Amino acid sequence: MSALLFFMVLGSLALAWFGRRHWSMTLVLAAIALGVVWFGHHVTSAIHIDL
Amino acid sequence: MSYDLARKINLIFVLGIAGVLAGSLTIQFGGEYPCPLCILQRLAFVLMTMGPLLNLRFGVRQRHYAISLFAALFGMSVSVRQVLLHVVPGTGSYGFAVLNMHLYTWAFVIFFMAVLAVAVMLAVHKEAEIVPEVVQTRDAYVKVAFAVMGLIVAIMAVATLLECGWQCPDNPTGYKLL
Structure with a gap:
């Protein structure tokens, strides 16, 4: 990617x-948009919190 | 500010970022492999140079500066994420420190400075307000800037492909495809 x-x-x-x-x-x-999506996926898959 | 001075500053911007990227490649070929977030920061640096490159090639325009701002904000987000991962004492770090700051912290500082530089250029360069005719130029400035960035991006694309394949490991220890 x-x-x-x-x-x-x-x-x-x-x-x-x-x-x-x-x-x-x-x-x-x-x-830039794909980079942002990839970064977003990286962050959300690493953080485990209940909102 | 004269049009020629604005173009010179754009060229200096490109060469400055090219220097940062060349430094990161030197570190990589010295044996320290970039992590996924490090690669995204490199990508943001490369994308940030597209604004000045388009300015040099097609004339100085607001839209070109906007590209640099988008890329710098993206890079700032990634570098802040990496700083926050390691900011608590005892949580370790990635790579070595230069002048007491790690490379991702330096990346944040450079992205911040880039946003500031673009804001100053937009504020003081009146011609960027007016939408001029698109003038295509391939003078020495354009040739130097495109040659340097083309070479660096090509090396980075191949090095990243060899290191990561489709998905990068969190802590890379070698080249996946070699």
Whole structure:
């Protein structure tokens, strides 16, 4: 999963280099969103509390 | 602030973060494997540089700075989580300390400074308010910034794939796929 996110950034860099600004920004935002989801899963699976 | 000065500051931002990431790779290849939270912090650093990279390539714009802010806030959340895991005395730590602070604490400080830097740039650089025409540039600044970050991200992607496969172990002791 984490490697996939780095490859997404690499793709985003390539898109920016070839002038695809909107696709590059979309891919970066998608990587941030996936990172947040992954982090959320990491935190919620490690904490055991009753709310 | 002149447009050229703003671009220079964006380039310095990229090279500064590239230095931090190169340091983390040096530590990794020295035998200390990054934990899952450490990898997420690296990812946030990389994502944070996308704002300045887009600024250099397509002209300085608010939306590009927003990407850096999103990534910095994400990185701050991850580093605070790791600080909180180890902040109580006796609960251990991950990795070694530099100047009495662990690397995840330094990461938090750098993310904080980055948010501050972006806020200052948005405050003092008037051209970022106006939405200019998208100008595509591939000058020396762009070439240097993209080459450095492309190399670092490629190394990190392969190293992370080799270390983690699909899922990273909590306390990695070697490369899973080697």
